[in-house]
Amino acid sequence: MSGTITGMWFRKDLRLVDNTALIAMMKERDDNESVIGIFNINPSQLKKGTLNHQAFFAAVEQFSEEAEKAGLPIHFIVGKPEKAFETLKKAIPELTKIYFNRDERGYGKKRDEAMLTFFSDYKIQVNHFQDSHLHGVSEIKKDNGEAFKVFTPYYNRWKKLKKPLFQKEEFADFGVKGADFRQLFKEEQKYVSDLLAEIPIELKGEVGLQRARGYLSRFIDKKVSSYEVDRDYPAIKGTSRISRFLRTGELSIREVYHRLNDSDEGGNSSDTFLKELCWRDFYNMIYAENPEQQTLEIKEQYRGLHWNQNQGMLIAWKEGKTGFPIVDAGMRQLNQTGWMHNRLRMIVASFLTKDLLTDWRLGEAYFSQQLVDYDSASNIGGWQWAASTGTDAVPYFRIFNPTLQGKNFDSDGTFIRFYVPELANVPIAYLHEPQKMPLDIQKQVGCIIGTDYPEPIVDHQKMRSEILSLFKGQ
DNA sequence: TGTCCCTTATA
DNA sequence: ATAAGGGAC
Numbered sequence: 273m274s275g276t277i278t279g280m281w282f283r284k285d286l287r288l289v290d291n292t293a294l295i296a297m298m299k300e301r302d303d304n305e306s307v308i309g310i311f312n313i314n315p316s317q318l319k320k321g322t323l324n325h326q327a328f329f330a331a332v333e334q335f336s337e338e339a340e341k342a343g344l345p346i347h348f349i350v351g352k353p354e355k356a357f358e359t360l361k362k363a364i365p366e367l368t369k370i371y372f373n374r375d376e377r378g379y380g381k382k383r384d385e386a387m388l389t390f391f392s393d394y395k396i397q398v399n400h401f402q403d404s405h406l407h408g409v410s411e412i413k414k415d416n417g418e419a420f421k422v423f424t425p426y427y428n429r430w431k432k433l434k435k436p437l438f439q440k441e442e443f444a445d446f447g448v449k450g451a452d453f454r455q456l457f458k459e460e461q462k463y464v465s466d467l468l469a470e471i472p473i474e475l476k477g478e479v480g481l482q483r484a485r486g487y488l489s490r491f492i493d494k495k496v497s498s499y500e501v502d503r504d505y506p507a508i509k510g511t512s513r514i515s516r517f518l519r520t521g522e523l524s525i526r527e528v529y530h531r532l533n534d535s536d537e538g539g540n541s542s543d544t545f546l547k548e549l550c551w552r553d554f555y556n557m558i559y560a561e562n563p564e565q566q567t568l569e570i571k572e573q574y575r576g577l578h579w580n581q582n583q584g585m586l587i588a589w590k591e592g593k594t595g596f597p598i599v600d601a602g603m604r605q606l607n608q609t610g611w612m613h614n615r616l617r618m619i620v621a622s623f624l625t626k627d628l629l630t631d632w633r634l635g636e637a638y639f640s641q642q643l644v645d646y647d648s649a650s651n652i653g654g655w656q657w658a659a660s661t662g663t664d665a666v667p668y669f670r671i672f673n674p675t676l677q678g679k680n681f682d683s684d685g686t687f688i689r690f691y692v693p694e695l696a697n698v699p700i701a702y703l704h705e706p707q708k709m710p711l712d713i714q715k716q717v718g719c720i721i722g723t724d725y726p727e728p729i730v731d732h733q734k735m736r737s738e739i740l741s742l743f744k745g746q
Numbered sequence: 747t748g749t750c751c752c753t754t755a756t757a
Numbered sequence: 758a759t760a761a762g763g764g765a766c
Contacts, residue, residue, distance in 0.1 A: 504747080618747065622748095657747095667748090668766085671748065672747095673750095676748085736749085736750095
């Protein structure tokens with residue numbers, strides 16, 4: 273083959289449509305330039321065996337098949353990015369240009385910065401783009417040039433800014449086939465097929481653009497108009513459920529934004545939902561501004577908090593055996609499905625930090641294993657919000673009462689009964705406080721407290737005053 | 747995107 | 758007795 277080769281390096285942008293870097297590559301290429309698709313697997317970054325990992329690689333597998341069908345076979349390269357690209361360059365010396373959509377925070381940002389140096393050393397030209405968010409981390413600043421720290425003023429600015437367009441082009445529209453050098457990477461292909469063989473079949477259903485668009489359409493057609501109210505009730509499927517497709521990039525954030533806007537001409541039924549898309553940009557920006565936030569409280573004042581080290585409490589929380597029905601139902605939804613309703617994420621996070629006095633980092637770490645929609649910026653931001661240690665976080669004295677939250681947001685107990693089957697027959701009068709059930713009713717409904725379902729592992733009022741004094745003492 | 751507890755008003 | 762409102766944490 274004469275001419276040069278240009279690579280599209282896919283990462284959390286597993287899509288052939290409205291992919292900023294991919295479209296740029298196809299538009300800018302000239303006739304003697306071939307293109308290839310690349311995906312790097314860095315074994316040291318894998319969280320094998322977790323739902324997060326399995327869901328992501330289920331999407332990778334689906335994407336790889338779609339890309340091959342569309343004429344862009346994906347070349348998997350394995351190892352630390354520098355090593356993997358060194359091997360790639362040795363096997364394909366004509367590779368002189370790379371396109372990718374950059375990561376603007378966290379591990380991905382460090383990787384991208386290191387790789388810019390690497391590519392420059394190897395005389396590989398690089399073009400990279402902001403593709404993952406409606407507004408990148410540096411786009412929205414206060415008038416004095418500083419980053420926002422509070423959500424509402426950030427949102428007011430965000431709302432006014434013009435959003436990037438949805439680009440309808442797909443790879444196939446350009447009438448060019450990607451080159452196929454996969455026979456040079458037999459070992460890597462074996463590694464990938466072994467890795468994919470470990471993915472449970474249940475996780476392979478919730479993947480792909482078609483699926484994602486199904487959720488999006490259902491949400492826009494049927495749910496967004498009542499989203500503001502319905503989204504708070506876990507028993508109602510009132511949320512969009514597109515988060516898993518946004519974190520893999522199977523669904524473009526621009527497609528989401530413009531479909532919402534087009535369906536809501538002049539109305540404001542989607543304002544509350546747009547706010548959630550803004551939170552996604554906000555926390556992305558906050559993580560870029562606070563690169564240590566995965567391990568360090570943003571509020572310096574609270575860096576020395578003395579958290580409870582009791583492992584048993586943490587385990588009870590993880591397993592959904594705290595004796596607080598709404599908390600347990602939420603944790604079991606997470607464990608069984610890899611997803612948790614947003615109201616419940618707030619409740620269980622408040623419970624871990626404010627009722628069990630447990631370090632928010634442990635909760636964040638558990639979510640990072642379990643969530644099929646895990647996004648580090650949103651997850652860390654959410655945990656620091658709940659722990660009252662983040663910027664624009666809930667004030668430390670604004671403490672959720674888990675029993676009241678259950679009564680308010682699952683008043684008839686539909687959600688609790690579904691995920692905590694041992695409580696299925698408990699009368700509603702006792703469902704949110706099963707420990708108050710008289711023994712004869714316990715026997716009658718087949719749920720003995722302390723045997724079939726735990727006593728509350730803490731006294732909320734007691735823990736509330738304890739956490740208040742912990743925070744006040746800082 | 748809270749809850750508690752007090753006061754005051756009304757029954 | 759209960760609702761509504763406000764301050765405190």
